[in-house]
Amino acid sequence: MWPFRRRARQSATAATLSIDPAMGDPTAAALRAALQQRDWPTARDLLTPITDPDDHAYYLGVAGDVSGVQDWIGEWIDAEPRSTLPLLVRGVHAVYWAWEARGGARASQTRQEQFREFRKRLTLAENCLDEVADRDRDDTTARTFLVTSARGRQVDRDEAQRRFDAVTDRHPWHRIAHEHMLQYRCRKWFGSHEEMFEFARSAAVKAPAGSALGQLVPIAHLEMWLDLPVGEDADYIGAAAVVAELNAAADQSVRHPDYQRRPGWPVVHNLFAMGFAMAGDFPSAVAQFEVIGDLVTEWPWQYHSSDAVGAFLAARQRVRGDHG
CATH class of the missing domain: 1.25.40 (Serine Threonine Protein Phosphatase 5, Tetratricopeptide repeat)
Known part of the structure; x- marks a missing residue:
């Protein structure tokens, strides 16, 4: 992106x-x-x-x-x-x-x-x-x-x-x-954090079960994480409420029985993989990395590093090291 x-x-x-x-x-x-x-x-x-x-x-x-x-x-x-x-x-x-x-x-x-x-x-x-x-x-x-x-x-x-x-x-x-x-609607453009979350949550909830629009939830949390000072960002993304919301979004989208991979699907799973990895939910992250295989996408990993592939590999190694 x-x-x-x-x-x-x-x-x-x-x-x-x-x-x-x-x-x-x-x-x-x-x-x-x-x-x-x-x-x-x-x-x-x-x-x-x-x-x-x-x-x-x-x-x-x-x-x-x-x-x-x-x-x-x-x-x-x-x-x-x-x-x-x-x-x-x-x-x-x-x-x-x-x-x-x-x-x-x-x-x-x-x-x-x-x-x-x-x-x-x-x-x-x-x-x-x-x-x-x-x-x-x-x-x-x-x-x-x-x-x-x-x-x-x-x-x-x-x-x-x-x-x-x-x-x-x-x-x-x-x-x-x-x-x-x-x-x-992000604050870095023409909106605010409140508008961003309202849009993401509303769209994800209203979308049909299995819709890829569940990805809007990890996007919003990653945008919020990106906007916070170092130290506050880690506390934010690892909060129990964020982990719970990421899991709820995954349950209604990429983990729902009605979900189907469509062209461009690796972006959706890379978003969830990064979100779960950053939040410390390693089992959920591992599951997304298994779906992705080696199909790393530049977005969102370039949010973490200008070396997007390096960020992807480091996160994958970290979560796999603790779980499987």
């Missing part, structure tokens, strides 16, 4: 493990390869059959995270002007491209030329995404990434809520839209 604030670098290295940007997903790997090779017909054929709103947003996010797309995407748009898909790829990619220009540092550490390029690229993104939304009344993916860009464009609360509602009116439990709206 970008942008983020990084903790101090750890000394641990992970030469034997790396982050797979496709998260072990063959379709995502094929899509990345096609876009890296400027093979838009193959990318189109991979994306067109995907109709589930959550899956569609995930795979468009995969496409958006491929470097260099901005250099040639116009060829696809010109070749298929009646299709919204290449325009959507350009818009989603421009969101990622914008944050690449800004970087992950705090505003006080970001140069003005970075901000100018950031705003320029976000404007391109929103122009593309708005056009897709105008042309496709049922679209959820363009509207989801407009929720993402809401933070960068610093839109007011009413506009951010309007963008979010435009997604959830069409797909109430959209995972990625909820992730990004939760970020908007």
Whole structure:
């Protein structure tokens, strides 16, 4: 989840493990390869059959995270002007491209030329995404990434809520839209700790049993932990009430019989694994690490260290050392 604030670098290295940007997903790997090779017909054929709103947003996010797309995407748009898909790829990619220009540092550490390029690229993104939304009344993916860009464009609360509602009116439990709206409500952006927790808890409780939206609870607790001074952060995340809430969220989501892994699922389990590990519930953390295997994701581990893989491995070793 970008942008983020990084903790101090750890000394641990992970030469034997790396982050797979496709998260072990063959379709995502094929899509990345096609876009890296400027093979838009193959990318189109991979994306067109995907109709589930959550899956569609995930795979468009995969496409958006491929470097260099901005250099040639116009060829696809010109070749298929009646299709919204290449325009959507350009818009989603421009969101990622914008944050690449800004970087992950705090505003006080970001140069003005970075901000100018950031705003320029976000404007391109929103122009593309708005056009897709105008042309496709049922679209959820363009509207989801407009929720993402809401933070960068610093839109007011009413506009951010309007963008979010435009997604959830069409797909109430959209995972990625909820992730990004939760970020908007964090104190580090435009909300508060109280708003963040209210949003996370309400969505998790209202979502159907087995929904991945239970992940919003560990996200909120990790955000709170990240915002506290050293010393207070450990006391907070290890509190009995936090451990109990993490377990309740897991019981209604990733540990519920109705839960099903969907594309992008490693992020959900990495969130719970980090939450349980930080909270000291090692048995619950071990269970999540067993599901994950080696599919470490950069988010949320970069919250702990700029060496996300090292943080993942250190946590996994720690919890396994005490339990199994």
